[in-house]
Amino acid sequence: QVQLRESGPGGLVKPSETLSLTCTVSGDSVTSDSSYWHWIRQPPGKGLEWIGYIYHKGATDYNPSLKSRVTMSLDTSKNQFSLKFTSLTAADTAVYYCARDTGVSWYPFYGPKSWRPSWNFDLWGRGTLVTVSS
Amino acid sequence: EIVLTQSPGTLSLSPGERATLSCRASQNISRNSLAWYQQKPGQAPRILMSGASSRATGIPDRFSGSGSGTDFTLIISRLEPGDFAVYFCQQYGSAPCTFGLGTKLEVK
Numbered sequence: 001q002v003q004l005r006e007s008g009p010g011g012l013v014k015p016s017e018t019l020s021l022t023c024t025v026s027g028d029s030v031t032s033d034s035s036y037w038h039w040i041r042q043p044p045g046k047g048l049e050w051i052g053y054i055y056h057k058g059a060t061d062y063n064p065s066l067k068s069r070v071t072m073s074l075d076t077s078k079n080q081f082s083l084k085f086t087s088l089t090a091a092d093t094a095v096y097y098c099a100r101d102t103g104v105s106w107y108p109f110y111g112p113k114s115w116r117p118s119w120n121f122d123l124w125g126r127g128t129l130v131t132v133s134s
Numbered sequence: 135e136i137v138l139t140q141s142p143g144t145l146s147l148s149p150g151e152r153a154t155l156s157c158r159a160s161q162n163i164s165r166n167s168l169a170w171y172q173q174k175p176g177q178a179p180r181i182l183m184s185g186a187s188s189r190a191t192g193i194p195d196r197f198s199g200s201g202s203g204t205d206f207t208l209i210i211s212r213l214e215p216g217d218f219a220v221y222f223c224q225q226y227g228s229a230p231c232t233f234g235l236g237t238k239l240e241v242k
Contacts, residue, residue: 119226
């Protein structure tokens, strides 16, 4: 059974600080060719916002509205992926989810089978609440 | 970016009734790249539908999706107690992917 579990600073972060979150994957591999690993957040009582994804072959893609403050990375030895979010403000208060996207395969004219994100989030962690407050 | 407007904001129905949820996009969504998610209190969202009308694994056929272009609909034909939740639509036809604010389906 595949599971994702977020871990982080324990809830409260001060304004202007950097948030570091980790998602531990069990039952799947962060180096899987078919899996894309995303972060999504949800401010209290509000809708969802996609933050970005990382793929094991080095690709990342971030929401343009957040790109200047976001960095994602993989730790293949621990089967984890991480989010760093700088210059936090109260507007960043949210539940942060990690999620898996099982990609879609395609066949280029030359070369081996390739993958692209499906953008369908088929597995989610339980989420971790991050409150930005002094 | 594409803005998704979901209506109604809250829908009050009884078990056994039919629910119709709407998701309208500010621009055309290419290739019907629209998904629906269900979220219960304190839980992560669960995917119900992708490609506007393809049910995800394990989703009963009481759930159906339709639409194209800018107007999409999720129908739950016979509500069961476990269906009362918040429903989000998500478009992934244009980057960045975006979500609607949700429709809360509550017991009347």
